[in-house]
Amino acid sequence: MSLAHTEILETLRMLQVENLDIRTTTLGVNLLDCAGGSVQAVADRVRDKLIEVASPLVPTARSVEEEFGIPIVNKRIAVTPISLIAAACPENDLTPIALAMDAAAEHCGVDFIGGFTAMVQKGASRSDHNLMVSIPKALAATKHVCASVNLGSTRAGINMDATLLMARVIKETAELTAAEDGIGCAKLVVFCNMVEDNPFVAGANLGVGEPDLVLHCGVSGPGVVRHALSVLGPRADLATVAETVKKISFKITRMGELVGREVADRLGVPFGIVDLSLAPTPAAGDSVADVLELIGVSRTGTHGTTFALALLTDAVKKGGAMAATHVGGLSGAFIPVSEDAGMIEAVQRGTLTLDKLEAMTSVCSVGMDMVAVPGDIPVDSLTCLLADELVIGMVNNKTTAVRIIPVPGRGPGETVDYGGLLGSAPVMDVHPENSTVLARRGGRLPAPIQSLRN
Amino acid sequence: MARTIITAEDVTQMDAGATIVVDADTTITAAARELARRRGITVQDTEDGATPPAAASNAPGSAPGRASSEANAAHAAEVAAAPFVAGGALGSIIVTAVGVNRPGVMAELSTAVGGLGGDIQDVSQRITGGYFNAILVVDIQNSGKNFTAFRDALLSLSEPSDYVVTVIDERVFTAMHRLG
Numbered sequence: 001m002s003l004a005h006t007e008i009l010e011t012l013r014m015l016q017v018e019n020l021d022i023r024t025t026t027l028g029v030n031l032l033d034c035a036g037g038s039v040q041a042v043a044d045r046v047r048d049k050l051i052e053v054a055s056p057l058v059p060t061a062r063s064v065e066e067e068f069g070i071p072i073v074n075k076r077i078a079v080t081p082i083s084l085i086a087a088a089c090p091e092n093d094l095t096p097i098a099l100a101m102d103a104a105a106e107h108c109g110v111d112f113i114g115g116f117t118a119m120v121q122k123g124a125s126r127s128d129h130n131l132m133v134s135i136p137k138a139l140a141a142t143k144h145v146c147a148s149v150n151l152g153s154t155r156a157g158i159n160m161d162a163t164l165l166m167a168r169v170i171k172e173t174a175e176l177t178a179a180e181d182g183i184g185c186a187k188l189v190v191f192c193n194m195v196e197d198n199p200f201v202a203g204a205n206l207g208v209g210e211p212d213l214v215l216h217c218g219v220s221g222p223g224v225v226r227h228a229l230s231v232l233g234p235r236a237d238l239a240t241v242a243e244t245v246k247k248i249s250f251k252i253t254r255m256g257e258l259v260g261r262e263v264a265d266r267l268g269v270p271f272g273i274v275d276l277s278l279a280p281t282p283a284a285g286d287s288v289a290d291v292l293e294l295i296g297v298s299r300t301g302t303h304g305t306t307f308a309l310a311l312l313t314d315a316v317k318k319g320g321a322m323a324a325t326h327v328g329g330l331s332g333a334f335i336p337v338s339e340d341a342g343m344i345e346a347v348q349r350g351t352l353t354l355d356k357l358e359a360m361t362s363v364c365s366v367g368m369d370m371v372a373v374p375g376d377i378p379v380d381s382l383t384c385l386l387a388d389e390l391v392i393g394m395v396n397n398k399t400t401a402v403r404i405i406p407v408p409g410r411g412p413g414e415t416v417d418y419g420g421l422l423g424s425a426p427v428m429d430v431h432p433e434n435s436t437v438l439a440r441r442g443g444r445l446p447a448p449i450q451s452l453r454n
Numbered sequence: 455m456a457r458t459i460i461t462a463e464d465v466t467q468m469d470a471g472a473t474i475v476v477d478a479d480t481t482i483t484a485a486a487r488e489l490a491r492r493r494g495i496t497v498q499d500t501e502d503g504a505t506p507p508a509a510a511s512n513a514p515g516s517a518p519g520r521a522s523s524e525a526n527a528a529h530a531a532e533v534a535a536a537p538f539v540a541g542g543a544l545g546s547i548i549v550t551a552v553g554v555n556r557p558g559v560m561a562e563l564s565t566a567v568g569g570l571g572g573d574i575q576d577v578s579q580r581i582t583g584g585y586f587n588a589i590l591v592v593d594i595q596n597s598g599k600n601f602t603a604f605r606d607a608l609l610s611l612s613e614p615s616d617y618v619v620t621v622i623d624e625r626v627f628t629a630m631h632r633l634g
Contacts, residue, residue, distance in 0.1 A: 002484070002488065002591075002628075002632075003548075003591070003624075003627050003628065003631060003632075004484060004631075005578045005580075005589060007627065007630075007631040008548060008550070008589050008627055009587075009589075010631075011622075011626065011627050011630055011631070012550060012620065012622075015622075016620075066602075066605075067601050067602070067605075067623055068622065068623045068625070068626050069620065069621065069622035069623065069626065070622075070626060251630045251631070254629045254630050255626060255629055255630050257629070258625060258626065258629040
């Protein structure tokens with residue numbers, strides 16, 4: 001046969017034992033034509049358009065899933081940043097638009113819809129400001145809507161006024177969803193160097209350079225990498241480890257591109273990008289921390305962790321880049337704490353601290369993700385925590401993000417359970433010193449010298 | 455010692471009815487193996503160090519390395535040299551069945567495929583420790599039936615206490631293992 005017995009068995013093992021899946025097919029929908037003179041008019045247009053164009057997504061993805069025998073775990077929608085289409089609305093509260101997005105998501109059967117978004121890296125318009133202050137209510141009142149705000153970029157620097165505002169927004173979002181341990185914050189992320197073709201939530205949105213409709217696809221597979229490295233054993237040198245990850249990443253991405261293109265073809269929309277991110281789930285064996293430990297770190301968080309993560313992220317990118325026609329999104333390795341059983345264990349054992357996590361984000365593909373901290377963290381401390389993470393992205397010309405949950409009424413050592421893919425988060429300790437002066441200076445951090453590239 | 459690589463080109467120069475012996479130091483590409491099968495040339499896999507009679511004298515040797523990386527390299531060479539069969543990839547399905555061995559399993563699978571007009575292109579079956587592991591490559595292009603009809607018919611044979619069947623589009627496997 002043109003395919004070897006071993007090759008067929010390898011693919012079956014990946015799918016049936018090692019949790020290989022397409023993590024998400026995300027339909028990008030341009031909503032600029034839904035702009036209007038009142039919030040209600042915009043909301044009505046948004047709901048109607050989304051129901052009209054995005055309804056076929058879930059049945060189409062399901063048919064491909066069944067025929068190819070590959071699970072497509074999530075079907076999602078990403079829309080134009082809402083602050084752009086609400087610019088002509090006189091009202092300050094944009095929550096009705098979020099409610100319309102939620103209703104459309106419910107109708108279409110998607111699990112999340114991203115794009116309650118503003119880009120304020122250099123300054124916030126009135127509409128951007130309205131969106132940011134609407135976030136707590138919008139996230140508390142909806143189930144499927146995700147919000148994101150870009151606070152900085154390598155070209156613009158970091159908008160610290162907006163960062164302080166977003167620290168308040170994060171705290172308020174947690175308070176408004178206190179009954180569910182602040183779950184609203186799991187749908188809220190702030191960025192530096194946000195990408196405009198990200199298929200993963202909470203940061204999914206459709207940038208202004210994208211077409212009317214486009215299908216992006218996110219692949220995953222920490223379990224597959226884990227298996228390959230466990231077969232390789234501890235004696236292989238670093239080049240062999242990197243080669244092994246590259247080869248596996250190549251295979252995973254080829255499959256992702258095949259499935260993504262098929263869904264796009266059947267929907268009759270252009271195929272956008274493959275985001276080749278190793279995204280863990282709480283399922284046994286589907287952990288990025290386990291992969292780091294197979295590379296040779298005795299426990300995630302100890303010395304060597306950043307090194308191992310850098311190797312992993314780079315090898316995933318190299319393998320995937322050769323396998324896909326267009327690579328985009330965030331691409332690399334995600335290290336969400338609550339969604340990764342190995343990371344949770346490392347925090348509970350005290351090996352992985354918030355400070356080490358921050359160091360790891362300088363070489364992972366995104367940033368500080370799904371981190372629970374005490375609910376009484378002062379706004380100024382939270383502002384500085386955000387600023388530290390954002391500046392790593394700004395200086396290194398990469399995307400960094402923070403999705404943090406100040407869990408109301410909880411302290412270090414406690415664990416909150418969010419269920420499903422969001423997993424359970426151990427509450428991590430933060431520094432008691434409060435840098436009020438830095439948080440309150442305000443203004444914009446000047447762009448670094450590496451922004452002067454023209 | 456230098457590894458011997460047998461390619462499809464080597465096989466074209468051999469007489470029908472010849473035998474290729476593949477020992478531990480020889481790699482035969484998937485394309486060569488396929489061509490040998492079509493031309494009636496026997497490929498004999500052995501680990502005992504017999505010299506392959508049809509080895510190309512100028513076959514390139516691989517760099518010395520550890521045993522495991524040699525095996526990987528050999529596998530990679532096979533994969534890289536194998537042709538991307540676009541025609542075969544369209545409209546084919548891969549059927550697998552795993553279960554406790556008993557008489558009649560292959561008959562049941564092939565009857566179901568034949569009943570729907572599927573053309574079995576290749577079969578592989580191995581029995582390990584009383585369990586069988588069967589793989590069928592089935593061309594459904596000219597059957598007049600779609601993927602779902604085949605999947606439903608074959609999955610209806612599946613019974614956890616007997617054997618378990620999976621049906622997957624062949625494009626998944628070719629995308630992952632072949633460059634085209």
